[in-house]
Amino acid sequence: MAWFKRKEKGVKTPTEAKKESPDGLWYKSPKTGKIFHTRELKNNSYVCVDDGYHVRVGSQEYFEILFDNIEFEELDAHLESDDPLNFSDTKPYQKRIEASQQKTGLKDAVRAATGKINGLPVVVACMDFSFIGGSMGSVVGEKIARAIDYSLENKVPFLMISKSGGARMMEAGFSLMQMAKTSAKLALLSEAKIPYVSLMTDPTTGGVTASYAMLGDFNIAEPGALIGFAGPRIIRETIGKDLPKGFQSAEFLLEHGFLDFIVDRRDLKNRLTTLFKMLQNK
Amino acid sequence: MLLDFEKPIAELEEKLSSMKQLADENKVDVTEAVKSLEEKINSLKKETFNNLTRWQRVQLSRHADRPYTLDYIYAITNDFIELHGDRQVKDDKAMVGGFATIGKQTFMLIGQQKGRNTKQRQMRNFGMANPEGYRKALRLMKLAEKFDKPIVTFIDTPGAYPGLEAEERGQAEAIARNLKEMFTLKVPVICIVIGEGASGGALGIAIGDRVLMLENTWYSVISPENCSTILWRNWDHKEAAAEALKLTARDMLNFKLIDGIVKEPLGGAHMDPQAMYGIMKREIQKQYKELIKLTAEERISQRIEKFSAMGELK
Numbered sequence: 001m002a003w004f005k006r007k008e009k010g011v012k013t014p015t016e017a018k019k020e021s022p023d024g025l026w027y028k029s030p031k032t033g034k035i036f037h038t039r040e041l042k043n044n045s046y047v048c049v050d051d052g053y054h055v056r057v058g059s060q061e062y063f064e065i066l067f068d069n070i071e072f073e074e075l076d077a078h079l080e081s082d083d084p085l086n087f088s089d090t091k092p093y094q095k096r097i098e099a100s101q102q103k104t105g106l107k108d109a110v111r112a113a114t115g116k117i118n119g120l121p122v123v124v125a126c127m128d129f130s131f132i133g134g135s136m137g138s139v140v141g142e143k144i145a146r147a148i149d150y151s152l153e154n155k156v157p158f159l160m161i162s163k164s165g166g167a168r169m170m171e172a173g174f175s176l177m178q179m180a181k182t183s184a185k186l187a188l189l190s191e192a193k194i195p196y197v198s199l200m201t202d203p204t205t206g207g208v209t210a211s212y213a214m215l216g217d218f219n220i221a222e223p224g225a226l227i228g229f230a231g232p233r234i235i236r237e238t239i240g241k242d243l244p245k246g247f248q249s250a251e252f253l254l255e256h257g258f259l260d261f262i263v264d265r266r267d268l269k270n271r272l273t274t275l276f277k278m279l280q281n282k
Numbered sequence: 283m284l285l286d287f288e289k290p291i292a293e294l295e296e297k298l299s300s301m302k303q304l305a306d307e308n309k310v311d312v313t314e315a316v317k318s319l320e321e322k323i324n325s326l327k328k329e330t331f332n333n334l335t336r337w338q339r340v341q342l343s344r345h346a347d348r349p350y351t352l353d354y355i356y357a358i359t360n361d362f363i364e365l366h367g368d369r370q371v372k373d374d375k376a377m378v379g380g381f382a383t384i385g386k387q388t389f390m391l392i393g394q395q396k397g398r399n400t401k402q403r404q405m406r407n408f409g410m411a412n413p414e415g416y417r418k419a420l421r422l423m424k425l426a427e428k429f430d431k432p433i434v435t436f437i438d439t440p441g442a443y444p445g446l447e448a449e450e451r452g453q454a455e456a457i458a459r460n461l462k463e464m465f466t467l468k469v470p471v472i473c474i475v476i477g478e479g480a481s482g483g484a485l486g487i488a489i490g491d492r493v494l495m496l497e498n499t500w501y502s503v504i505s506p507e508n509c510s511t512i513l514w515r516n517w518d519h520k521e522a523a524a525e526a527l528k529l530t531a532r533d534m535l536n537f538k539l540i541d542g543i544v545k546e547p548l549g550g551a552h553m554d555p556q557a558m559y560g561i562m563k564r565e566i567q568k569q570y571k572e573l574i575k576l577t578a579e580e581r582i583s584q585r586i587e588k589f590s591a592m593g594e595l596k
Contacts, residue, residue, distance in 0.1 A: 054466035084537065084594035086309060087526050089513040138593035145590060167481070167503045169512065172527045173539045176481060176503040177592040180489055183461035184586045195457070207503070210442075210482040213463055229454035229482070230444030238444050258452050 029053045045265045054222045054265055058104075059111040059126035062161055064096055066124060066269055072115030076146050077121075081108050081139045085172055087185075093170040096132065104130045108139040109164070112147035114156070118273040120280075123151045126161040129203075134164035136208055137171040141178025144212060148185040157195040157276050162213040165207020179211035188213050195279050196271065199263075200227045200250070218260045218275065221250035283346040285340055287330055291549070294323045327548050331360040334498070336533075342498035343553050344479045349559070351393030351436040353376060354476065354491055356561035358566070359384055362391070365425075368417035371451060374441070376407040377415030377487075379422040381431065392419050393436030394486060396477070399402040407479075408442035411542055413456035416486050421466060432470040432570055435486035435487040440505060442483030457486040465586055468551035469576035470573035472566060474544065475499045475531075476551075489589070491581050492569045495531035501539075502529035539592055 027036050031053040041048070046234065047063050048056040064070050080097075087093040088177070101107060109131040114123045125147040127134045151158040167175040189196055198216030202225035210229055213219075221227060228248040230233075236243055246252050253259045263271050284292055298319050305312040334342070350590070355362050359382035366373040394411060394590035397403035410421075419435075425435050441455055464471065464487075473490035481503030495501055509523035510516065534540045544565050547554035573581065 057313055080596040082594040082596045085526065088525065088527055115327065117587055139596055142593050142595060169504055169509060169527075171594070172502045172504075172529065173534055174592065174594055176485060176501075177589060179482060179485055180461055180589040181592055183489075184456065184465045184589045187462045187465040188586065189465070207482050210457040210486075211461055212458070214452075214455040214458040228449050229442065230459070234444045235446060235449065239446055241446075243446065247446070256450050256452065258455055 017109045023201050027055065045268070047265050052223065052264070054202065054224060056126040056129060056163070058130055058163075059106075059113075059161075062125065062126045063113055063115075065112075065265065066117055066159075067113070067115035068118065071160065072113040072124075073112060075112040075150055076143050077107065077111070077145055079139055081138050081171070083170075084138075084174055085170070086097075087170040087172070089170075096170070100131050106131050108143070109134045109136070109168075110140045110143050110144050112150075114150060114154075117269055117276070120273060121154070121156045122159055122272075122276070123147050123154075123156055124159045124161065125186045127208075129163045129165075132168065134208075135166065135168035135175075136164060136178050137168035137175050138178065140168075141175075141181045145185045148182075148189050149174050151194055152189060152192055155192075156193060157197065157279075158189060159199065159272065160212055160216070161199045161201060162204045162208050163201045164204060164206070164208040166208055176207065179207045182212040183215065186212060190217075195273070195276065199268075200259075201225050203227070205229070205231055214258070216260075219258060220261055220263050221259050222252065222265055223250060223262050225250040227253050285338070285345065286339050287334075288549075290579070291323060291326055291330065294319065294326065298323065309519055310322075311431075334488055335519040336500075336528070336530050337506065337519070339498050339530050340478075340500050340520075340524050342550045343500050345550060345552050346398075348477060349551055349555050350398075351391075351438060351476065353472070353555070354389050354436060354559060355380075355382060355393075355409045358563040359389075359391070366424060368414040370413045370417060374407075374412050374415030374418055375405050376409055376411040376439075377419055379419060381426075384563060387567075387570065388429075388431045388435045389566070389570075390422055390431050391436070392422055392433065392482075394439040394487070396438060399546055405442060409439045410441055410450045411483065411486075412443050412445070413451040413453045414421040415593065416442070416453075416456035416460050419487050420456075422466065422469075427467050427469050430469060432573070433467065433472070433490075434566055435471070435473045435490065437475040437479050437484045437488050437501075438477035439475060439480055439483045440478050441480040442486065457482050460486045461489055465584055468578040468582070470570060470581060472563075472573070473521055473587075474502050474562075474568050475540075478505075481507050491573050491585055492542065492563070493540045493542050494542045494569075495534060495540050496544045496551060497531055497573070498550050499531055500524075501531075501534055502527045 029048040032051045046057045083093045109126045111123040125144050178202045197218045200221040250262050310567035363383040364380040378395045394409045395406050397406040472492035473488045473493045475495040506520040506524040507517050510519040531543045547557045549560040
């Protein structure tokens with residue numbers, strides 16, 4: 001005999017009265033389909049516990065992972081994009097920026113900050129893919145340039161975390177020249193013998209890869225990250241063939257000699273600390 | 283090969299030559315008629331070429347008869363020694379370079395090279411260099427620096443080659459390295475866009491003390507066709523894309539993203555190549571004369587400052 005008996009048949013609770021689990025509480029890994037609680041994910045540097053999948057995250061998450069006690073000072077946070085070309089496609093560029101700003105709460109596709117990593121002062125610039133595909137326009141170029149200037153003035157190592165679809169088309173020639181600008185600053189950083197680590201995360205392509213992302217004293221990447229110059233679709237169309245498995249992955253680049261090492265996000269902070277300490281050792 | 287807007291002019295020119303021939307055969311005096319027709323042609327040319335749309339300039343920049351890098355080099359020098367290979371993988375035929383003298387000065391001349399016919403175009407890979415092309419260019423620039431010779435680069439590319447091997451051999455790294463290394467070259471560097479200046483593939487040899495564009499060329503982050511594909515999902519809006527990108531020499535100078543415009547003969551460089559070569563030679567000599575007044579340190583710091591100032595913020 002059952003202990004409890006349903007008095008009425010079916011579920012009678014109206015939809016409005018049902019208790020919802022809030023959105024964004026669970027995360028499903030695209031690699032194995034396993035479900036993780038977001039708190040668990042956060043405590044694990046946004047890496048899925050079982051399968052090691054690195055979830056795409058933004059500047060806020062990286063700053064939290066890297067900086068001691070999550071203490072950092074943001075640099076040039078106020079910079080915003082202008083619309084020098086008066087560019088308009090399906091939507092005016094200015095409107096696109098405003099919509100992106102509202103959606104993401106960010107000013108543009110990169111944030112720079114200074115703080116300490118295990119007690120060592122560093123400058124970190126980190127891109128946000130959620131802001132127009134992490135595309136590089138004048139603001140991205142300028143913020144990175146100024147972050148490098150800060151690095152030069154204060155003689156602290158520079159860490160660049162790239163995550164971008166490439167140059168921002170809506171700023172055309174201006175976007176293109178940000179590749180030149182950032183490379184110019186990196187030439188100065190190089191001459192001053194200040195360490196520059198470039199961390200490439202999923203995805204890093206186009207003009208970003210073809211400028212600062214590939215110019216690190218140490219080029220490193222997260223596991224499985226897509227890294228390339230041309231996007232996979234364009235290459236497939238050009239050569240008219242399917243691309244081999246794992247093409248343009250971080251592992252592929254390591255194999256072809258373009259990365260120093262691949263780093264698990266959970267080890268990132270400690271690996272960087274070890275590296276920077278070795279370089280400071282006199 | 284005639285472009286649409288060149289056709290009315292070509293028709294009048296044909297009329298003129300048949301009129302002259304007819305007059306010759308029949309011994310008729312047509313001086314007056316010839317004169318008026320010539321005037322008509324001239325004014326039509328001026329009207330057409332002074333009011334080109336951005337897309338029409340893009341078409342001119344790709345004109346099948348337009349002078350390419352080696353045409354300029356052979357026309358303005360007579361002792362060119364072409365140097366090959368990147369010393370690592372192979373010789374990239376889409377990127378050429380070598381020493382030659384202009385006047386009394388030895389220059390290192392480097393540029394992307396397109397082909398004239400199907401066979402040549404394939405050999406030159408349509409002017410799309412692979413990583414070894416950019417590495418060859420850098421090797422030659424370092425060679426020029428070692429022997430204290432100024433560098434001139436000719437930019438004419440629809441982009442760096444987006445192929446499988448190009449990715450394997452590090453297309454992005456090759457371009458990035460050139461950008462950084464060109465900033466610290468101790469010798470004068472003059473860069474001239476002579477046709478198409480597409481994105482990173484163009485910029486990879488375009489970091490200089492002087493960056494100039496010929497009148498009918500374009501230089502931007504993406505081609506109008508690809509821009510149209512991304513925004514409208516097809517190539518049909520290439521004219522609109524060209525307008526939106528503001529990619530002409532005039533636009534780029536207004537934005538202070540280049541240092542100057544080199545005038546072309548009326549109707550474009552291909553209408554009078556000899557005149558164009560003369561203009562090119564004088565321009566290179568003029569720019570070089572100004573640049574050697576500065577020390578290497580001054581040139582490098584000005585080069586860095588110039589590119590560092592590029593960008594528009596709110």
